Amino acid sequence: MKQEHSGSGDPAKSLELLWRRRPAPSRGPKPALTVDGIVAAALRIADADGLAAMSMRRVADELGVGAMTLYRYFPGKGELLDVMLDTVYGDLPRRVVPGDWRAALDEVARENRELYLRHPWLLQVAISRPPLGPNVMAKYEWELTAVEGIGLTDLEMDATVALVNGYVHGAVRTAVESRQVIQRSGMTDKEWWLAHVPHLDQIGDLKKFPLSSRVGTAVGSEFDAPYDAEHAFEYGLERLLDGVSALVANRTAPEG
Template identity: 60%
Template sequence: MTTEYTGGGDPARSLALLWRTREKSGRKGGPDLSVDRVVRAAVELTDADGLAALSMRRVAQRLGVGTMSLYTYVPGKAELLDLMLDTVCGEPARPAEVPGGWRGRLEFVAREKWALYQRHPWMLYVATSRPPLGPNVAGAYEYELAAVEGIGLTDLEMDSVVTLVAGFVHGAARGAVDAAQVAQRTGVSDEQWWWAHAPYLAKVMDPSRYPLSARVGAAAGEEYGAASAPQQAFEFGLQRVLDGVEALVTRRTAAS
């Protein structure tokens, strides 16, 4: 799947749209549109058909209007993609109180991100090294930093911790979505794929040459019924990431 990139639009136009400081009105007698309605249609289209389907023409078709009508509200696909990302980043719950201290708060953030990727898997194929600088992206960053505020970390460490958690969730979710999509596109479940290959693998793979692979792979295959288990990998990995952060916090507390 082709990777798209955020931050490619005109800065002034993008920021004006993201923060809704200027929104053009439709022509009198024209289609009943708004920036929000265009963005919602784009998100619905991409949720249903994938990132490759996203175009101004397809969004216009979904809205039942001419393509040129959209340009009154959104200058182009680059700005639209930024708007889509910022919009969906406003979906996760952000309660003021989460039990479990900083670890519970950070785990909550991670699980909300995981759920967001399941709802909008196309997000996993959008590179955000230049993120949309909109209110929802800013709000998400603020909430994530608040999860580790006041626990003894420096500002740079706080940023690194939320980046670490976000990167882990992104990678785990990408694996889960890829696994789901390959099963859907091939019509073969992971379990069916695994057991179809297992008899032939047993004939060609010499356990004496690959003793660890044979032993551990057999145990994992029997447990998962597949070559991997994305949900289990997420659960295991999240706790290990949090363990690492806890070790850092403990060192900082001991040194203070």
Template identity: 50%
Template sequence: MATAPQERSNLVRTFELLWNLREHSGLGRKAGLTVDQITSAAIEVADAEGLDSFSMRAVADRLGVGAMSLYRHVPGKEELLDIMVDRVCAEVRYDNEGPASPGDWRTRLEHIARSNRAMIERHPWLLRLFPRRPPQGPGVLAKYEAELRAVEGIGLTDVEMDSALALLLGYVRDATAGVLEWKTVSERTGQSDDEWWMTIGPLLDRVLVSERYPLAMRVGTAASEHYKGVHDPEYTYEFGLQRVLDGIEAFVRTGRE
């Protein structure tokens, strides 16, 4: 386990790398690699294989160099992960300029939610990195700045602006994780929804009694008919997103009254 001074040293080194304040550590001969190349390769490895197989050696193999070559540029795996997070945050683009007008802030928040979901779907390994202190790099800060502009000037205090974003993005992160998990259920279990229902349906018929489980039978039947199956993760995701936005809108409206 790293000592506190070492952790502080690596934090400083990571910050310098994020802001391009220092490219090489000065250890040994200057290699033909850059932090940008290493980060790109690392993201490719994580996207393809997830974090279970992620390592400095795996990144080095993708670049066709020895693992020790990477350490001339990046202190270690944890620091590289921070740089990767900052890079993928920089991929997110918003078209909002200046403070939100009273009539369009909800649309902007909805756009933020969809953009963050798309980022997670492109890079699902991000879900494994929570909770984690966000790297204070240009990608993370630019994304945060743009997201704050969506709720600037609508009647929230600074702390409420930050909390509204935390609420929205927390929902997006957790709900997207649920959608991605559901999409792999058939693969993980070896059964499609129809196959699962053909097995479990007759068994349920033997034990379900409407007098004992009236709500379960009524609601379960209505839901499965609506979903045309066991579950519809996209419907559930959208339902939850709109309710989160409803809650923020109600809070903003209350503050103005």
């Protein structure tokens, strides 16, 4: 899976586009395109065929114009990718849920997971240098609100949000890969598991691997598959939040 990087374009031009402060082309006939329209076309391609399929020429074909026309709006793919990211982050509902910080942080994880599942190409973008657009900033503000005032330092708040987002990214990648292997093979996980079960005694003496045999059998019996992405996500998220709970309790525990 080819990796792209956000923040790879010209910073000044990306910021102009992200905040829609880039002036419209002044030369030639009245522009038939808009920044929003170009981004929408790019997102349709990325959602349907993946980020590798999204090129300036492909977007131009989608819009029925020549590739050079797009360069009147976007200097290159780097700036377009930044605006695409900021745009999809605007899809987050950013709900305020009843309950304490744990419920709020749980919601952060679930909304980010749903965003990845709607736009799997996001997994192909490294965002160590995030585009500083309005939706990226609003997303970060909302995520920090979940842990504001619970006893963490500013650095711990940032690290906690990063921890949750990093966990979701890894968990969703496995879920998306599971979906893709089903599509490509034409075989469900249950069908794959059932096809292998009758032959397990032929791969060696399972008595040499008693724990693997016992635990693997339990998982297979429960899920009819060697792995269940939904269960893994729920279990991992609960344990992650348990860890944050321990940190919060340590911060707020009375001395002595």
